[in-house]
Amino acid sequence: MTRTRKNRPTYRSDRQRYSNAKRSPSRRQTTGFRFKWRWLALIIIMIPLMSYISMLDVKVREQFEGKRWALPARVYARPLELYTGMRLMPNTLDDELKALGFEKIDTLSEPGQYQRKSNDFLINTRTFKFWDATDPSRLVQIRFQSDKVSSINELKPERQLALLRLEPKLIGKIYPTHNEDRILVRVNEVPDLLVNALIAMEDHNFFSHYGISIRGMLRAFIANLKAGDWVQGGSTLTQQLVKNFYLTDERTLKRKFNEATMALLLEWHYSKEQILEAYLNEVFLGQDGNRAAHGMGIAAQFYFNRPLEELKLPDLALLVSLVRGASMYNPRKHPQRAIERRNLVLDKMAEQGMINLADAEIAKNAPLGITEKPFGSVFPYPAFIDLVRDQLRQDYREEDLRSEGLQIFTTLDPYIQKVGENSMVNGLKRLERNNRQTNHLEGAMVVTNSDNGEVLAFVNGKNPHYAGFNRPLNAVRPIGSLVKIAVYLTALEHSRTYSLLSPLDDMPYQWVDKYTGEVWKPQNYDYRSHGRIPLYRALANSYNLATVRLGMELGLNKIRETLHRLGVERDFDVYPSMLLGSVSLTPIEVAQMYQTIASGGFRVPLRAIREVLNHEGKPLQRYALSVDQRFDAAPVFLLNYALQQAVRIGTGRHVAQTLPNNLVLAGKTGTSNDLRDSWFAGFGTELLTVTWVGRDDNKPMGLSGGSGAMVIWGDFIQKIRPQSLPPITPNSIQWRSIDGTTRIPFIVNHHSNNTLADRGN
Amino acid sequence: MKVFYSNKLRQLLNRLLTITLLIAGGNADALTSRFIPVDSTSAVESLLNEAKTYYEMKQFEQAAALLERALRIDPRNPILWHNLAGVRLAQEDWKRAANLATKSNTLAGSNDNYKELRLRNWVIITQACEGMGDFNCAQEARNRAQALARALQAEKSS
Numbered sequence: 071m072t073r074t075r076k077n078r079p080t081y082r083s084d085r086q087r088y089s090n091a092k093r094s095p096s097r098r099q100t101t102g103f104r105f106k107w108r109w110l111a112l113i114i115i116m117i118p119l120m121s122y123i124s125m126l127d128v129k130v131r132e133q134f135e136g137k138r139w140a141l142p143a144r145v146y147a148r149p150l151e152l153y154t155g156m157r158l159m160p161n162t163l164d165d166e167l168k169a170l171g172f173e174k175i176d177t178l179s180e181p182g183q184y185q186r187k188s189n190d191f192l193i194n195t196r197t198f199k200f201w202d203a204t205d206p207s208r209l210v211q212i213r214f215q216s217d218k219v220s221s222i223n224e225l226k227p228e229r230q231l232a233l234l235r236l237e238p239k240l241i242g243k244i245y246p247t248h249n250e251d252r253i254l255v256r257v258n259e260v261p262d263l264l265v266n267a268l269i270a271m272e273d274h275n276f277f278s279h280y281g282i283s284i285r286g287m288l289r290a291f292i293a294n295l296k297a298g299d300w301v302q303g304g305s306t307l308t309q310q311l312v313k314n315f316y317l318t319d320e321r322t323l324k325r326k327f328n329e330a331t332m333a334l335l336l337e338w339h340y341s342k343e344q345i346l347e348a349y350l351n352e353v354f355l356g357q358d359g360n361r362a363a364h365g366m367g368i369a370a371q372f373y374f375n376r377p378l379e380e381l382k383l384p385d386l387a388l389l390v391s392l393v394r395g396a397s398m399y400n401p402r403k404h405p406q407r408a409i410e411r412r413n414l415v416l417d418k419m420a421e422q423g424m425i426n427l428a429d430a431e432i433a434k435n436a437p438l439g440i441t442e443k444p445f446g447s448v449f450p451y452p453a454f455i456d457l458v459r460d461q462l463r464q465d466y467r468e469e470d471l472r473s474e475g476l477q478i479f480t481t482l483d484p485y486i487q488k489v490g491e492n493s494m495v496n497g498l499k500r501l502e503r504n505n506r507q508t509n510h511l512e513g514a515m516v517v518t519n520s521d522n523g524e525v526l527a528f529v530n531g532k533n534p535h536y537a538g539f540n541r542p543l544n545a546v547r548p549i550g551s552l553v554k555i556a557v558y559l560t561a562l563e564h565s566r567t568y569s570l571l572s573p574l575d576d577m578p579y580q581w582v583d584k585y586t587g588e589v590w591k592p593q594n595y596d597y598r599s600h601g602r603i604p605l606y607r608a609l610a611n612s613y614n615l616a617t618v619r620l621g622m623e624l625g626l627n628k629i630r631e632t633l634h635r636l637g638v639e640r641d642f643d644v645y646p647s648m649l650l651g652s653v654s655l656t657p658i659e660v661a662q663m664y665q666t667i668a669s670g671g672f673r674v675p676l677r678a679i680r681e682v683l684n685h686e687g688k689p690l691q692r693y694a695l696s697v698d699q700r701f702d703a704a705p706v707f708l709l710n711y712a713l714q715q716a717v718r719i720g721t722g723r724h725v726a727q728t729l730p731n732n733l734v735l736a737g738k739t740g741t742s743n744d745l746r747d748s749w750f751a752g753f754g755t756e757l758l759t760v761t762w763v764g765r766d767d768n769k770p771m772g773l774s775g776g777s778g779a780m781v782i783w784g785d786f787i788q789k790i791r792p793q794s795l796p797p798i799t800p801n802s803i804q805w806r807s808i809d810g811t812t813r814i815p816f817i818v819n820h821h822s823n824n825t826l827a828d829r830g831n
Numbered sequence: 832m833k834v835f836y837s838n839k840l841r842q843l844l845n846r847l848l849t850i851t852l853l854i855a856g857g858n859a860d861a862l863t864s865r866f867i868p869v870d871s872t873s874a875v876e877s878l879l880n881e882a883k884t885y886y887e888m889k890q891f892e893q894a895a896a897l898l899e900r901a902l903r904i905d906p907r908n909p910i911l912w913h914n915l916a917g918v919r920l921a922q923e924d925w926k927r928a929a930n931l932a933t934k935s936n937t938l939a940g941s942n943d944n945y946k947e948l949r950l951r952n953w954v955i956i957t958q959a960c961e962g963m964g965d966f967n968c969a970q971e972a973r974n975r976a977q978a979l980a981r982a983l984q985a986e987k988s989s
Contacts (some may be wrong), residue, residue, distance in 0.1 A: 153904060521902070614983065694895060
């Protein structure tokens with residue numbers, strides 16, 4: 071084949087020579103010869119050009135079709151669920167609505183607005199997609215009576231609602247490595263006015279050109295010349311998109327050529343809607359520190375803290391005005407310039423008949439209406455977000471967290487968090503003021519739901535809003551007497567041998583290490599011994615000598631085993647000193663340990679996340695409630711009784727005096743050697759709180775559990791006023807009176823528990 | 832003492848137990864359905880009804896999510912914990928089912944109104960233990976259930 075082809079020209083030239091007699095063939099021959107050279111030249115040029123264009127074509131298609139914007143993960147707080155009879159202050163609801171970006175207004179017209187007349191609220195909620203359902207937008211009336219929700223009524227259609235779930239507050243984002251922030255929008259969901267404004271301002275032949283517009287360029291040139299300023303750009307939206315998508319910012323001929331070619335290619339392959347949608351999501355509209363706002367979806371939140379569909383004409387015009395210079399027309403930095411530019415957009419729209427003059431005039435007189443600071447650049451709960459990331463890393467790759475636009479629904483309760491932060495910040499200040507040697511104090515607080523283990527608040531130190539050393543998550547500190555619950559629970563589990571009234575010896579004790587000969591001589595906090603005392607008093611008053619004797623009697627390995635059953639996963643050395651809390655744990659680990667007794671003997675894994683959805687709202691994962699019975703309810707009930715006494719008459723009595731009498735709260739103080747760490751773990755039927763106070767450099771700071779952490783907890787509880795009912799008495803418990811007055815619980819029926827023999831221990 | 836049953840015998844025992852329970856409870860519908868209604872604020876009730884619908888449509892995770900929402904409102908309600916245990920049992924998530932039923936029993940305490948609920952919880956635990964292949968625990972749970980059933984029957988006849 072090849073040979074035949076090679077031969078062909080020879081043959082043809084022969085034939086041409088043969089027919090030489092006629093003129094025309096001869097001319098044909100010469101022109102044919104010239105043609106061939108031209109063709110060759112053309113081919114020589116076209117081959118690389120075509121291959122270059124096809125390379126661009128591949129690039130255009132590959133990137134456009136494969137374009138998956140890196141979307142930051144969005145982290146939400148718990149949604150506020152309102153129901154009749156719920157304890158809630160009207161101001162808390164007001165704060166919640168403000169935080170959600172609801173507009174307080176006199177007459178409601180659309181979602182995202184509310185009206186308040188003292189204790190009556192009228193709210194137009196927004197549609198929100200949750201894991202279990204999409205809650206539609208509703209017009210509801212909520213009434214309060216003495217800090218309780220007294221009724222919830224929907225107005226259209228008119229009916230009573232049993233339950234109303236508000237959308238959750240966005241509390242954090244996990245950004246892609248390039249820090250682009252983005253909320254994807256669909257072209258058919260964006261307001262028409264936005265598209266109109268964009269077309270009017272940037273490219274009014276968009277729907278008719280093929281990617282580039284010579285007329286457009288000329289017009290822009292003339293317009294700019296007339297105005298003596300850069301008022302109009304010559305490139306089409308498609309060209310702008312190509313520039314943002316594929317090209318760098320350099321101004322060279324090659325880039326211009328690429329831009330035009332790629333614009334044509336893009337138009338050839340894709341519809342106008344697809345191109346417009348890509349543009350709306352790609353365009354750069356603002357910068358705050360590292361974070362770059364790309365696309366109209368995020369810009370609406372960035373400037374107005376509202377969803378795009380709620381924006382009005384002047385707001386949309388403002389967004390479009392930023393397309394050509396987000397920093398030049400930055401409305402926060404240059405409000406006057408921004409207004410002028412916005413009004414230019416409005417004029418253009420009126421000029422092209424997209425809006426009428428009257429509307430344009432009203433919009434031109436409207437204020438900018440932007441928020442003072444960009445929403446979503448600094449989130450207030452860095453410590454909690456750390457915890458969330460920590461838990462997510464067990465199931466997701468870091469890059470997916472940063473780029474897949476996951477929606478993460480967490481357990482954080484912003485109200486409890488706020489109260490916790492206030493108690494911590496003010497409490498630390500007060501402690502430093504009242505104790506002369508006490509300074510450089512720091513602290514941590516973990517608040518969880520007593521029954522389901524959800525982390526409701528996570529407070530880190532004096533400056534809870536600044537990211538830094540995450541104390542609740544990472545400060546590993548000796549837990550002091552907090553460990554004692556393991557000793558007493560081990561004893562109370564042996565219900566035939568021990569009861570709350572079992573006499574314990576609080577007498578001097580010493581232990582000699584048989585290998586090193588070292589002598590360990592523990593002391594009570596008051597350096598006295600108290601003789602024979604009932605077991606519950608030894609715990610309530612946190613007597614060291616009685617505890618050590620009891621622990622040694624039970625065996626250190628048994629105590630270690632109890633600690634593990636309580637949920638302590640960290641390894642520690644088994645020494646007698648562990649009975650007094652030489653074991654070191656983080657505040658969240660302590661919370662996990664106390665959770666088991668707060669929930670009546672069930673280990674409940676602490677959870678900061680409820681559900682994860684993908685960016686379109688499709689459910690990916692649920693972190694379900696699970697419980698694991700580690701202890702029978704009866705000994706835990708006895709232990710909790712002793713811990714209630716600890717709050718009322720024991721180590722916590724000074725703080726307890728400030729608390730309302732009807733609150734049934736249990737708790738334990740903890741103090742490490744030389745007053746380096748001050749702990750308090752307190753719980754009722756609703757909340758479990760672990761508080762730590764100490765110094766980052768681990769120096770003594772002069773506060774015990776009762777004089778430091780517990781004071782902060784007391785303040786927190788007073789403000790929150792949790793519901794705290796007496797614990798449910800298990801079947802096998804009977805109350806008996808001693809001294810004719812005090813009633814003490816006993817385990818009487820050792821069999822009638824809820825634990826199966828082979829599952830319990 | 833460990834007792835091992837063959838599959839057939841186990842099925843027979845199960846059937847017997849169920850029949851005993853039906854007689855004891857006197858309410859066939861209530862016992863075959865894992866869902867029991869709750870007397871509580873209407874918020875909890877509406878969530879429970881929704882959960883029931885999902886449960887019947889075999890959308891168990893949805894049902895569980897709704898029950899967990901109800902539990903956030905009323906965390907010490909043993910009926911909610913019982914129903915969640917029932918959902919997990921239907922998903923053959925045996926361990927979780929048994930633990931949730933135990934939690935429900937703990938919250939039911941010695942309250943006489945919850946005798947039937949406790950009986951139902953022990954039935955769930957029996958089935959969950961069988962599901963896990965732990966026949967020892969199944970036997971013990973069955974004994975508890977039968978003891979409660981006898982007590983209920985005696986109460987009714989007196």
